[in-house]
Structure formats: structure tokens, C-alpha cells
Amino acid sequence: MVRMTIEQYLPHHPFLAGLDEDALALLARCATLVHFAPGEYLFREGEPADAFYVLRTGRVALETRLGTGSQVLDTADADDPGDGVVGWSWLVPPYRWTFDARAVSETSAVSFDGVCLRARCEEDPVLGYALMRRVVGVMSTRLHSARVRLLDLYGGRP
């Protein structure tokens, strides 16, 4: 992979595509590059939701803890167009993670500071709306996926 700064990388990610230079520059000020080894947690259920991750490479599993161990509920992949992001609890009070997120493979991401992002969105409603539309798009895709899977289609006759 060609080395890029955060400012250079952000316009290339499908989730942020279409945002103008000023908006991306504002977002870049809240961002850092992070890396997770397989098995490492991005965040744990109940902890303060202080970040939002745009995946550059790798796969992340969203899990919940059961008495018998962890159950993977969903995965997010860097190469899924429009879906390579993790975490929206930074946007919704009480700003606590509702699931665990664990790197399944070597994962690199751009991590946005949640408090910083919220402040930028409050200051600049146009940016806030643009970001909200993108987050809602991801939420909609995941909700659709969860609802259809609830039908347990493969459990019955084809």
C-alpha cells in the first residue's frame, strides 16, 4: 500500500467520498491512524464510546458476551463498499459501546475522536448532516441485514 497521510487517505474511503476538502480537513483534525493485531479489541461493551473507526484494511467482528463465551453478531470489512466503518455509539447518548469489537485479522483504521467529532458537527451543521447521512446509511444496511437474518431463511425449505 502506498503510504498516505490521513488528509490524503480520507477522500479515497467510500464512506467519506463526496465530502468537500474543508469538511475532510475538519475531520482530519480529529483523526489518528491506528493498528490492531488479530484478537485485539478496538473497544469493549460498556466502555465510553469515544471513537469512530474507518477501516483501511482488515476485518472486525462485533461481539456480545454470553455466559458460554462471545457470540459474533456481525463483521465489518475494509473492502466492503460503504460498510467499512465501525462504531456509532459515539453519536448517541449515553455514549457507551453496546458491543465488543475485535480485530479478526491484521486491521488498520483511521480512528476519529468521538468528542472532537461531535464538537465539529455541532459547530458545522452542514458537516454534521453529511456525516449523519453516511452513518444512517451504514445503520440502515446493518438493520436490513439483521432483519433478514432473523427470518432464518436457510433454516427452512429453499
Place this chain on the structure above:
Amino acid sequence: MVPRRFRVASTRRDNHDTLTVQLEPCEGGPLAFAAGQFTMLQVFGVGEVPISISGDPRGSGPLQHTIRDVGSVSHALAFAAPGQVLGVRGPYGTGWEVADGKGGDVVLVAGGIGLAPLRPALLEICAERDDYERVSLLYGARTPSDVLFADDLRSWAEDHRITVEVIVDRGEAGWTGRIGLVTQLIGKVAFGADQRLALVCGPEVMMRHSAVALVARGVEPQRVRLSMERNMKCGVGLCGHCQLRELFLCLDGPVLPFDRLEPLMSRAEL
């Protein structure tokens, strides 16, 4: 309408509830069929059900049917002992017409046991792999334990340059693959500009969502083909059990293009 007699040569367990039964004719030559066609399989004294053929349409080997043990007849078929004689009517219905994809990219989307009717199409592609451009198989299963034809999936990817992506509804310990809906994978398939062909088989809801996603990616609706496997009884368009408005799915289908099916699939209770 009179069944041919076939003897069970062997049975292979594919997963916890699905088995592939291999049949040899009691008399006469092997049954010629096209990829995507089905037969009416009969256990004498128990009943008869439609089952897609899952073997190689180009081979002279045993006739293969992959059967999920979900009812009394399918249970009797799946656990028929070697040497037991079964009745076979057919083959019936339309096939995938895989050769229409030659010279272009082909994507196959399978859900659950829907991989079985697509297996003959994949074997046909593998036999003439150089005649096709990019070939992708997107396969959704309930859990990793439900995944069918694991050896085939490996071979298609490693030996035949087929991009194989598997996604499951629910993970299990040790699973590091994707979790989600098979339709999610359609967005990441590499397609050429034209000559695209898509073959889809699985539960009807999954096929409808897949077809819509494929058309959104630019595949022409008439080149998105779905296998509509409903309640076939006679297999020859007489009884009407499998009727979908003007279509007899045993005769006009099971494989039909999405442009023909879309107005029917989008109507409730049809």
C-alpha cells in the same frame, strides 16, 4: 410419467442435515440432463419430491442429488441404503444455459441448499474455464457448519480461478470469515462492462434481494437468472401445483430470467 428405476450406489454426508445420494440406473444408460434441471425422486411406498440434480452434466458418472433431510420423503431419500431402488422421473424444466456467459463475467449467488442446483453450472464452467472471464461464487449459509461442498469450494478457488466468497448468518467458534447477508457481497464483485451473466439460487426472499442488487450493479435483468423451486408435483405442467400466475414452474422454469419474474415476485401472496 413412469419412473425409471435407479439403485443407490453410495451416499455422502455434506453437513449435519444434508446428504448427496449417488444413483446408478438399474437398466439403460445414464440420465442426460442440463445444469439446473430437476427430477422427481420417488421412494416407493413413501412418496415423491422434486430434487435438483447436483452432479456433473458432462460426466457419465452416477446421478447425484443433494438432499436436505427436512420431511418424511426427503428423510427416506437421504437415508436410502446402498442397493435400494428408487424411482426417477425427468429430468424436467429449464436449465441455467451457462454457455450464454461465455466470453464474459459470470457471478453465481447461492443461499443455503441453493448451492446444490448451482453445482452443475459451476462444474460446467470449470470444464471450459478459459471460455469465461471472471467467475465469482457468492455463497450464504446459516452457520459455518451448514456450508456445503467444502472440498469443491476450495478446488473451485484454487484450481479453477473462481472467486469464492462465503458469508454466514451466525458465526461459530473459530470462524474468521464474514458474517452477514449474501447480498452484501454483490457490491464487491468485479464485473466487466458487458456480457455479464448472473445465476441465483436460494430462498425466494434472498433471490429477490440478490436480483435487485445485481441489476443495481448493472447486470441486465434478462441476464439475471433465478431458480424458482416451488411445489412441483407432476413435473410436466398438468397438475398446476407449481403455478405462478401464467407460469408452470416445472415446465417454464425452474430457471427463469428476472425480467419475467420481477412483476410476479413483487406481488404478495401470488
